[in-house]
Amino acid sequence: MDKSILTPLLPCNHASGNSPQSDAVNHPAHYNNGKIECIEAICEATEHLTGYEGMLTGNAIKYLWRWKLKSKPVEDLEKAVWYIQRLIGYLKRKQDAAAPATT
Numbered sequence: 364m365d366k367s368i369l370t371p372l373l374p375c376n377h378a379s380g381n382s383p384q385s386d387a388v389n390h391p392a393h394y395n396n397g398k399i400e401c402i403e404a405i406c407e408a409t410e411h412l413t414g415y416e417g418m419l420t421g422n423a424i425k426y427l428w429r430w431k432l433k434s435k436p437v438e439d440l441e442k443a444v445w446y447i448q449r450l451i452g453y454l455k456r457k458q459d460a461a462a463p464a465t466t
Contacts, residue, residue, distance in 0.1 A: 369403070371386075371451045400412050401424070401425060401428040401429065404419040404424060404428065405420075405424050405425065408421070408424055409421050409422060409424075414460045415453060416450065416453070416454075419446050419450040419453065420446075420450060422442075422443075422446045422449065423446040423447050424442065426439045426442045426443035427439075427440075430443070
């Protein structure tokens with residue numbers, strides 16, 4: 364097993380600009396189709412998020428990143444929407460809980 368994956372990625376482990384070789388485990392082609400890998404974009408986008416918010420945001424990005432490269436593009440877009448809807452619902456509940464009670 365590659366023990367480097369156990370090393371925390373803080374701060375984000377920026378790619379050198381060279382696209383790594385496709386590898387079904389470490390560098391799947393559907394996450395590695397540009398100048399950076401999907402995991403790097405997720406790391407940057409969620410750097411200041413924690414827990415549930417970070418997980419939901421990261422998963423939405425993942426499905427938006429790869430939808431065109433997979434065999435079921437509509438399904439991946441629906442999954443992205445599912446995560447975004449969960450995030451919106453969570454943020455609304457959090458906002459409602461923080462709002463002062465009116466009597």
